[in-house]
Amino acid sequence: MARTSFFARIGRLAELAFFPSFCKTCGRLLENPRERILCADCLDQIRLHRSPGCPVCGRFFDGAGESHLCGSCAVSVPSFSRHRSAGRYRDLLKDSILLLKYRKFRPLAAVLGRMAHESLRGEEDFWLGVDLIVPVPLHKKRRRERGFNQSEEIGREIGKRAHIPVVRNALRKIRNTPPQTSLDHRERANNVRGAYVVGRKNVIEGKVVLLVDDVYTTGSTLGECARMLRREGAADVRAVTIAQA
Numbered sequence: 001m002a003r004t005s006f007f008a009r010i011g012r013l014a015e016l017a018f019f020p021s022f023c024k025t026c027g028r029l030l031e032n033p034r035e036r037i038l039c040a041d042c043l044d045q046i047r048l049h050r051s052p053g054c055p056v057c058g059r060f061f062d063g064a065g066e067s068h069l070c071g072s073c074a075v076s077v078p079s080f081s082r083h084r085s086a087g088r089y090r091d092l093l094k095d096s097i098l099l100l101k102y103r104k105f106r107p108l109a110a111v112l113g114r115m116a117h118e119s120l121r122g123e124e125d126f127w128l129g130v131d132l133i134v135p136v137p138l139h140k141k142r143r144r145e146r147g148f149n150q151s152e153e154i155g156r157e158i159g160k161r162a163h164i165p166v167v168r169n170a171l172r173k174i175r176n177t178p179p180q181t182s183l184d185h186r187e188r189a190n191n192v193r194g195a196y197v198v199g200r201k202n203v204i205e206g207k208v209v210l211l212v213d214d215v216y217t218t219g220s221t222l223g224e225c226a227r228m229l230r231r232e233g234a235a236d237v238r239a240v241t242i243a244q245a
């Protein structure tokens with residue numbers, strides 16, 4: 001036993017000497033083989049700020065107070081019946097999403113998916129009756145550039161933990177739209193209108209679908225995806241995101 005751990009330690013030291021890896025946010029050397037991309041301290045610091053919010057769109061309210069229907073949902077109900085974010089798009093949670101999407105640190109998707117599931121699993125009726133997970137798709141050109149779809153990777157982790165099958169290509173993005181971040185509220189809604197189609201109607205028909213995306217800003221992407229799924233026969237559409245801006 002002692003010999004094994006001795007050689008394991010030598011092996012680990014050699015690995016650190018030849019392939020040192022550092023935490024991508026604080027720069028600390030990752031000594032523990034289970035630490036990947038972010039160190040344990042940084043992971044601990046990711047705060048999932050869950051505060052009172054709208055029970056439908058899941059928009060968090062600033063400050064204290066009770067959850068209640070927000071002004072926007074009171075005027076027009078979104079196509080999804082419920083949306084929840086695991087946390088707010090700020091600090092290390094934001095940094096992690098950016099590292100995943102733009103620096104392509106793909107294993108972070110599993111970390112974020114696990115956090116989202118842990119933070120939301122207590123809300124039992126949100127999960128009740130969900131038949132399948134549908135990740136918000138990327139246009140094939142964008143997917144090719146990135147090498148993966150972050151929402152699909154996050155969805156796979158959530159599916160694994162919640163025991164819900166993930167269906168790829170249930171939705172397809174047929175228009176390569178400009179990034180939503182460059183647009184205001186009204187432009188965002190127009191930008192995504194007609195950008196998604198249901199690719200596998202037989203799979204979603206009569207089903208309760210959980211859409212998964214990385215970031216929620218105005219809800220126009222999720223709204224448009226949910227609208228298409230409902231139009232093609234999904235019984236109910238709910239949505240989960242890692243963070244809301």
Ligand SMILES: [Zn+2]
Pocket residue numbers: 023024025026027028038039040041042043
């Ligand atoms: Zn760190």
Ligand SMILES: [Zn+2]
Pocket residue numbers: 054055056057058059069070071072073074
């Ligand atoms: Zn609302």
